[in-house]
Amino acid sequence: MRRSTGALASAAALAVLCGACTVQPADGEGGQQAPVRIEVPSGTPSPARTPSRTPADDKPKASPRPAAPEVLWAPGDTGRDVRELQARLRQVAWLFDGPTGEYDDLTEQAVKGFQGKRGLPKTGKTDTVTWQRLLRMTREPGKWDLYLMGGQPADEPDARCLSGRALCISKSSRTLRWMVGGQTLTTVPVRFGSEYTPTREGVFQIYWKSRHHVSTLYDSPMPYAMFFSGGQAVHYSSDFAVQGYAGASHGCVNVRDEAAIADLFAQVRNGDKVVVHW
Numbered sequence: 001m002r003r004s005t006g007a008l009a010s011a012a013a014l015a016v017l018c019g020a021c022t023v024q025p026a027d028g029e030g031g032q033q034a035p036v037r038i039e040v041p042s043g044t045p046s047p048a049r050t051p052s053r054t055p056a057d058d059k060p061k062a063s064p065r066p067a068a069p070e071v072l073w074a075p076g077d078t079g080r081d082v083r084e085l086q087a088r089l090r091q092v093a094w095l096f097d098g099p100t101g102e103y104d105d106l107t108e109q110a111v112k113g114f115q116g117k118r119g120l121p122k123t124g125k126t127d128t129v130t131w132q133r134l135l136r137m138t139r140e141p142g143k144w145d146l147y148l149m150g151g152q153p154a155d156e157p158d159a160r161c162l163s164g165r166a167l168c169i170s171k172s173s174r175t176l177r178w179m180v181g182g183q184t185l186t187t188v189p190v191r192f193g194s195e196y197t198p199t200r201e202g203v204f205q206i207y208w209k210s211r212h213h214v215s216t217l218y219d220s221p222m223p224y225a226m227f228f229s230g231g232q233a234v235h236y237s238s239d240f241a242v243q244g245y246a247g248a249s250h251g252c253v254n255v256r257d258e259a260a261i262a263d264l265f266a267q268v269r270n271g272d273k274v275v276v277h278w
Helices: 002-018 080-091 105-117 128-137 238-246 258-267
Strands: 020-023 036-039 071-073 165-170 175-180 183-191 202-205 208-214 221-229 232-236 253-255 273-277
Touching: 071 080, 080 105, 080 128, 105 128, 183 238, 183 258, 202 221, 208 232, 221 258, 232 258, 238 253, 253 258
Parallel strands: 165 273, 232 253
Antiparallel strands: 020 036, 165 175, 175 183, 183 253, 202 273, 208 221, 221 232
């Protein structure tokens, strides 16, 4: 019995060393022995590894650069939106000509001036940031702010202009058509009187032409004057040429194109019809 106990102890010790061994304990009945298997871990688990750090991990990460503002209009662009840009630049006294609808050198310089005054990059291009700043400082331009110097398409001629020789003058589109036999020969922008000195409407005739006329009432020059109703005449206006629709006449029909009015003056005769209509 002592020998069997010692043998079993030796087998257990050997199992610890070997990791997995089979021992034969003594059985008191019949001397048969049943195998006993003892499982012992073959080794100890490795400790968890800590991820290594590099110097780059300690550096602060750079923030992404903000996207550049979108450019809406730039030199060379044309159209109605450019007219609105120019009209708004006029309101804040950065542009004095136009609007022309063409993003020209004067418009580019005006945009640069506006940008520099407000600490924006002086690119001369109208981006979203520049445009939003300008919108906050100005009002919505009206139709004749956009077409300050003319350029509005003429509307359809009045039916009374379709026969004979007629100066067909529309207050709606602010244009004058010179028509003969229902055909339009010339179209020019025109300006009218103010609400206090309105241009009369109706059908009239040219009754007097005066090439170098000077108004006795207002002491102002009226070159190429063609009188059709009392003291009201179609004539050239240097003020209209400079100020556009920002001003008004004292009731006359102003023409800003001196070459065009000179040509008209040579063609129009006393007795020709004048139709002023909406």
